[in-house]
Structure formats: C-alpha cells, structure tokens
Amino acid sequence: MAHPQQQLPVVIIGAGFAGLAAARALGAAGIATVLIDRQNHHLFQPLLYQVATAGLSAADIAAPIRTIMRGRPSVSVLMDEVVGIDRPARLVRLASGGTLPFAELIVASGARHAYFRNPEWAAHAPGIKTIDDAIRVRRDLLLALERAETLRAEQRETRAEHLTFVVVGGGPTGVEMAGAIAELARHSAERDFPHITRACVRVVLVDSGDRLLKALPPPLSAAAARALAGLGVEVRLNARVTGLAPGRIMIGDDSLAACVTLWAAGVVASPAALWLGAAADASGRVRVGPDLALPDDPAVYVVGDTAAATGPDGAAVPGVATAASQMGLHAAKAIIARRAGRAVPPFRYRHAGSMATIGRSRAVADLGWLRLSGHPAWLLWCTVHLWGLVGFRSRLVVGANWLWRYLTFDAAAKLITQRDGMG
Amino acid sequence: MAHPQQQLPVVIIGAGFAGLAAARALGAAGIATVLIDRQNHHLFQPLLYQVATAGLSAADIAAPIRTIMRGRPSVSVLMDEVVGIDRPARLVRLASGGTLPFAELIVASGARHAYFRNPEWAAHAPGIKTIDDAIRVRRDLLLALERAETLRAEQRETRAEHLTFVVVGGGPTGVEMAGAIAELARHSAERDFPHITRACVRVVLVDSGDRLLKALPPPLSAAAARALAGLGVEVRLNARVTGLAPGRIMIGDDSLAACVTLWAAGVVASPAALWLGAAADASGRVRVGPDLALPDDPAVYVVGDTAAATGPDGAAVPGVATAASQMGLHAAKAIIARRAGRAVPPFRYRHAGSMATIGRSRAVADLGWLRLSGHPAWLLWCTVHLWGLVGFRSRLVVGANWLWRYLTFDAAAKLITQRDGMG
Numbered sequence: 001m002a003h004p005q006q007q008l009p010v011v012i013i014g015a016g017f018a019g020l021a022a023a024r025a026l027g028a029a030g031i032a033t034v035l036i037d038r039q040n041h042h043l044f045q046p047l048l049y050q051v052a053t054a055g056l057s058a059a060d061i062a063a064p065i066r067t068i069m070r071g072r073p074s075v076s077v078l079m080d081e082v083v084g085i086d087r088p089a090r091l092v093r094l095a096s097g098g099t100l101p102f103a104e105l106i107v108a109s110g111a112r113h114a115y116f117r118n119p120e121w122a123a124h125a126p127g128i129k130t131i132d133d134a135i136r137v138r139r140d141l142l143l144a145l146e147r148a149e150t151l152r153a154e155q156r157e158t159r160a161e162h163l164t165f166v167v168v169g170g171g172p173t174g175v176e177m178a179g180a181i182a183e184l185a186r187h188s189a190e191r192d193f194p195h196i197t198r199a200c201v202r203v204v205l206v207d208s209g210d211r212l213l214k215a216l217p218p219p220l221s222a223a224a225a226r227a228l229a230g231l232g233v234e235v236r237l238n239a240r241v242t243g244l245a246p247g248r249i250m251i252g253d254d255s256l257a258a259c260v261t262l263w264a265a266g267v268v269a270s271p272a273a274l275w276l277g278a279a280a281d282a283s284g285r286v287r288v289g290p291d292l293a294l295p296d297d298p299a300v301y302v303v304g305d306t307a308a309a310t311g312p313d314g315a316a317v318p319g320v321a322t323a324a325s326q327m328g329l330h331a332a333k334a335i336i337a338r339r340a341g342r343a344v345p346p347f348r349y350r351h352a353g354s355m356a357t358i359g360r361s362r363a364v365a366d367l368g369w370l371r372l373s374g375h376p377a378w379l380l381w382c383t384v385h386l387w388g389l390v391g392f393r394s395r396l397v398v399g400a401n402w403l404w405r406y407l408t409f410d411a412a413a414k415l416i417t418q419r420d421g422m423g
Numbered sequence: 424m425a426h427p428q429q430q431l432p433v434v435i436i437g438a439g440f441a442g443l444a445a446a447r448a449l450g451a452a453g454i455a456t457v458l459i460d461r462q463n464h465h466l467f468q469p470l471l472y473q474v475a476t477a478g479l480s481a482a483d484i485a486a487p488i489r490t491i492m493r494g495r496p497s498v499s500v501l502m503d504e505v506v507g508i509d510r511p512a513r514l515v516r517l518a519s520g521g522t523l524p525f526a527e528l529i530v531a532s533g534a535r536h537a538y539f540r541n542p543e544w545a546a547h548a549p550g551i552k553t554i555d556d557a558i559r560v561r562r563d564l565l566l567a568l569e570r571a572e573t574l575r576a577e578q579r580e581t582r583a584e585h586l587t588f589v590v591v592g593g594g595p596t597g598v599e600m601a602g603a604i605a606e607l608a609r610h611s612a613e614r615d616f617p618h619i620t621r622a623c624v625r626v627v628l629v630d631s632g633d634r635l636l637k638a639l640p641p642p643l644s645a646a647a648a649r650a651l652a653g654l655g656v657e658v659r660l661n662a663r664v665t666g667l668a669p670g671r672i673m674i675g676d677d678s679l680a681a682c683v684t685l686w687a688a689g690v691v692a693s694p695a696a697l698w699l700g701a702a703a704d705a706s707g708r709v710r711v712g713p714d715l716a717l718p719d720d721p722a723v724y725v726v727g728d729t730a731a732a733t734g735p736d737g738a739a740v741p742g743v744a745t746a747a748s749q750m751g752l753h754a755a756k757a758i759i760a761r762r763a764g765r766a767v768p769p770f771r772y773r774h775a776g777s778m779a780t781i782g783r784s785r786a787v788a789d790l791g792w793l794r795l796s797g798h799p800a801w802l803l804w805c806t807v808h809l810w811g812l813v814g815f816r817s818r819l820v821v822g823a824n825w826l827w828r829y830l831t832f833d834a835a836a837k838l839i840t841q842r843d844g845m846g
Contacts, residue, residue, distance in 0.1 A: 040565060040839045057480035059836035066615035067837070076617070079569045079839075096573070131840045142463060146502045150519070192489035194499070393827060393835065397820070404816060412816065413482035414490070416463045416502075417554045418841060 008103035009034050013082050015042050015065045017321045018304030019108035021328030027072025029336050036078045044389050051134040053180035054411040058131040060397045063390045085275040104299045106331045107272045111305035114268035124244040127263040142416045144259040149193045161257035163201045166249050169265030170207030172356040178205040179358040182231040203233045208240045215354045220364040223373035227358040272306045281308040290346035292331050303327035317349045357381045431526035432457050436505050438465050438488045440744045441727030442531035444751030450495025452759050459501045467812050474557040476603035477834040481554040483820045486813045508698040527722045529754045530695045534728035537691035547667040548684040565839045567682040572616040584680035586624045589672050592688030593630030595779040601628040602781040605654040626656045631663045638777045643787040646796035650781040695729045704731040713769035715754050726750035740772045780804045
C-alpha cells in the first residue's frame, strides 16, 4: 500500500556539522532529502579563526555543499534562507518566497554570537561565524598594523593604544584567537613593519571565570595560560566586560583603548524555537527528547547547537563539532528506523575529547584517558583537525600551509580586502 | 659636499608590476625609497580571472608588499591613496591627509576599466582589477547557477536566459574569462546542479574587431576561436555593445538576456595626467620621453599602464605585464644613473611574446620565433605564469591547484561570499 506521506522528503535546515552528517546518512540510505543552507558551502568552523588571523584562505576550509553531496543523488541541495516553519501544514517557509513540504524535519540551523543584554556591542566586538566575518576581522587586524606603522613621531608614544587587541571569552575559540593574534601582531608583524616591535603590541584575553578552557581539567587550563603568556598574551580572569564603544572596552572599572575587540564569549541558538513554537532554554536552544525529536512531534528533530539535549545520565550535550555530527547522524538513523517501523534508541553522546591550540606549535588536549600539553598535544590537534576537514584537497592544502607556517613563521594570507564603504 | 635634495627619497606610486620592479632595483641599490599603494598586496593580475572563476583563492596570487620588500631595508612601504601631486613643491598628497616629499617620482598607478562614453555601464558589466572585484564576480557567477537550479518547472523553458553569460572584449583577459566561465558553468556545474545541463548554458564573447587576440598573428586568433568553440563559447565578432541594463545587453540591434555581463574591453589610465598636469593620449596615459620621464621634468617618471611610451622605432609600448616590469626597472636604473651623474640610455621594450589560455588545457602563444597552439602552448603558458608569481609559496600552491584541476576538472574555490547588502 502506498503511503503518500512517505513520498515527501526529509528536509534538513543547515549544512553545518550536524546537518551534513544527517544528509550523508540519509543520502547513503537513498532517502529523498532536501538540504537547505544560506551559504553554498559547508564551513569547517574550528579553523575559521585561522582565516581571520591570515593563516589560511577561506577556500581551504570550506567546501561547496553540492560538491560534497555529488555521490548522493537522493539529496537535493538548496541555497536559500528559512524564515519560518509551519508545523501543522508540514511546510518550511523560504526567504525566496517558496515553501517546502516535509515528511520529517531536521533543524540544524546552528547558533550565533550572544551579547547578553547588549546587542549594540555586536558592532564594536564582532565574532566569527561566517567567512565574511573572518575576512572582515582579518582586514581589521591588518589595517590596525598598517595604521600603527604610519603614526607620526609625536604619536608614537601612544602606539600601544593603537596596537591593543582584546579577545573576550576564554573558551577554545577565544584562546585560539588570542594566540593567533599574538603571533600575527607580535612575531610576524615585527618582520614586516619597521616601526612595530613586539613590545608595543598588547593582546588581552578576558574571561569572567577563574580559569580558561573550563571544559578541560585545571592543569591543562594552567598549561594553556602559560603557553599564552609565552606568546605575550595578557590573560585577565574573573574580569567582566561592562562596556564597549568604538576603539574602547570597559573591563570591570578599567577602561582600555583597543584597536580591535573580538567576541568569543558565548552563543545563542538560531530562532528555531520561535519557528517551531517549541520550548527553549535560556540560550534559545530547543528542548528535545532522548531521541532528539520534539517531545510533542516525533517527526521533527533538532540537533547541533540549536538543541538543548541531555544524555541518558542527564548531562548536557556540549556545543562542539563532534557532538553536532553525532546528533545529526542519530537523527538520520532515527528517521530511517521509524520509516522501517523499528524502535529508536536514545541518543548517547560519546565524548571524544577536548582540545585547543595556542599559536604555532603548542596545544592542550584531554582525551579522558590521556592528557597532553605542548608540542605532542599540538601534533594531535593538527591530526584531528586535518582529519575533520572535508575532502582530500582541503586536507592537503591546510596541511601544507601549516607546515609552511611552522617552518617560516609566516602567515600565508595577509590580504586586506572587502574595504568597500570604508573611509 | 652634502646635497640635501639627494637625501629625499624616491617615491613610487603603485606596487603593480612596474612599481614593484622599480622598488626592487632601487632597494637593491640601497636608495631610500617609499612605495605607496592603496592595497597592502601586490596582485598577479594575469591570473585574477581564475579567482573570479573559482579556480584559485585570492591569497594564491597576491603577496603582501611588505613581505616582498623585507630584504630591502631602504624601501619603506606605505598603504595609502594618492590624491594629488604638487610638482613645484615636490610633494605627493595622500588621502590620509599627509604629504610625502620626493627627490624623484615614479608614477606607476596603473589603469582602470574604460566604458567609453557610458560610465553608467560599470554597474551592469563589472571588470576585474582588484581582488574584491574578482570575489564579487565569482559570487555573481555562482549565484546565477544557484538561481537557475531552483527555477520552478514552468520557468524552465527560460533557463537559457538565466544562464547566459556575456564577456565584452576579445583580448587575452576576455578570451581567458570566457573560456573559464564556459568550463565552470558548462562542465563543472553539470556535476553539481542536477537541473543544469551544458545545453542550457550560453557563454557569449563579444568583440568589435574582426578577430580575437589582435596582438597575436591571425592563425593563432583562429586557433583561439576554435578552442573557445570547442568549449561551447559563442564568439561574436564585428559586434558592438550599444546598451546595457540589469540582466540585459544590447549587441548591435540585438537584445540579449544575460545573467552576468563582464567587461574586458579596454582600460583608461589612472588620473596621473591630471595629478601631474601633463599631456595625455586619448586613453589618459601620460606622454613620456624616451627615458620614460616627463619631457619637462626629468625627475618624474611615468611607467606601466599609466604611460604612453614609444620605443626608438616609434612603436607604442603595449600595456602588458612584461612591458610594465621593464619600464619600472628602466626608471629605477635611470634614477640610479642620474644620481651617479651618468647618462640615461633610452628605454627599449624587449617583446617577450604574447599568449592566452583557453580553458583547462589549451592556449595560444606567439614568441616571435615560435608560434604554438593547443596543449604545448598551454604548458608554456603555465610555466611562464608560475614563473611570474612572486614567492616560492604562491608558485607551489598555484601549480598544485592547476594540477588538481587538470586531473579532476574541478574548481577549487567555489565559494559565494561578500553577500552583505544583497536581497
């Protein structure tokens, strides 16, 4: 007997780690699937900070979604923006004006930066989530160096003010950004800019907690702080941002002139809860059941950074790439099982480990059974991240770039672009 | 005896091929030099069309000027825009508000696209001169494919209108763009977009003359036309653009719907003639003497695409990269000779040859003593262009990219970015 409802496709919103894992599994099973994303490319976000700090080109860490899905003819790729979901009608509404019917829905629309109760800060302290974000940050960092270089003699005493870079947030992204900026602005710049010495460059990493990298055990937090100090990064713990204005940041009662301030202090989920009319936690993440579906709608799954999921032990699933991939894969398997009339086991997050890199050749890594810091952790970090990249070509190019940088200390993509509309 | 005037630096405006060649020679001689450019990078423009057609990343063909000049401590690099030249006061005026005194001046500020008497066409048919231009063209090409893919069934008959790409100008840039677009939109796209077949993609190359590549002998023009036809490019000779509007181009009396129109039909020099108060030809190029200096000002040189120079035989020096490099080097040598009290020999252009590539593996080349087409010309073209790139790293990356594309037929940088402010 024909089930007309079964002829409708699975619709996946978002081609990040979660959406891509789901699309691959559904495509491998030959299930008709539509994968929607605002961008035409999947982005390997864990390395985006290296695009922002001139180490990699955007194309090195991004792959066209259509090219990734070439071998899976049951998956259609659609570049469009979702503006709403009509759950009763089983429709996704698109910015282009069209609608898309679905049998099952996987919402994997990710997260964006959260500025707490200060949305106006976004203009003064950008975060990096997209390639365009990263290219703009790269432009700001390199322009700050160009401007400091051309200061007239009488302004040179204030050069440190023109060369103060602040990163807000001491998680992996903040730690990696701060380390990479220190290398770019202190080590690499010294060779290109005759008037800039590393003594006049200041890189400040601010976090409200009492240690960096809270997902890692305290000894590794301490190792990361030491490695950052070795690169000349000033770490300010127990410090809260109280104000932001162009060229200036307030940390507690302290006002600091800063040429560039970057935000890596937390995210808020995409408006999926609003679209779905579903319950959300304080960060806007949709509360899902043990199978990652909405409690009242077993055909609608929410995965990745958009979901507030807990494991069978009650522990929250973290907002990291490996968790997103696992959740996407689980949702796809659950749909395949449901269509076959099989039961769906609850989602169980397998923690693969946490790591962060600091600069050119140091890192910290916690695999549970093994804790590493320094050079061995960095080699592990390189291996894991190269492995995670989509496609042989990206692995080759990024690997070659890292080797080049390791040998020459030189960043590969120090280009100032996207200057339209600037003074 | 001290010559205070001799303490002033040589100022070079523009770090293209001409400016860079001059700065290298002056730096090697230890002469104090200031090299000014609006960008922070030197761009290998002959390969810019490959960035626009998603084959290369911007960083592959651009190198920071400061990094190039590292080994030449007498050369200062300044990222700024020139807004005027005060010849009597021996000053260059900068957009940042400062001025820069010079003993000798080398103007190498290049050229931009010329739209004859129709400046409003620039909005509808962009040319590519900068990285930002190329990234925007890449976005437009890839978005046209995405849009054509999502046409509803009833619109599909008009898909050819949504997939008509027009290139205006049959010189090397136009020929290379048309070939690369045909490969991207017909060959590579077919594999990524289920609804796009090469039959519905139309690439038109328009030229007002009676053959392509007028700098090459007629048999090579014919070979290029055949190679373009083999890629499915429709070549329209003796055809003049009479009108341009969004999505539409008038060629003679014929109106064509076109999703993307690109301009490669001639350039006009930068406003150097205006800055200098010097005589210019119809294309705005400054008329220079046999030593490349202004006839009335032997310390002011104009080189590259900004100059209207003739050789001792009266032949015009062409607006190509090799000529620009030779002119820049000549100006530097002339300044070194003048400072040493030696006479300056007239500039003599040594023609190295002309070539253009068509698609993934064909080219035409004329070295004077040797004329090649097809695969051997393409290998020569690759060698010459790799050789011309600045720095070992760029050569390696671009060479690896070409090899990859040759083996896989796949473009490496199919990213849609810079979409801010779009609908």
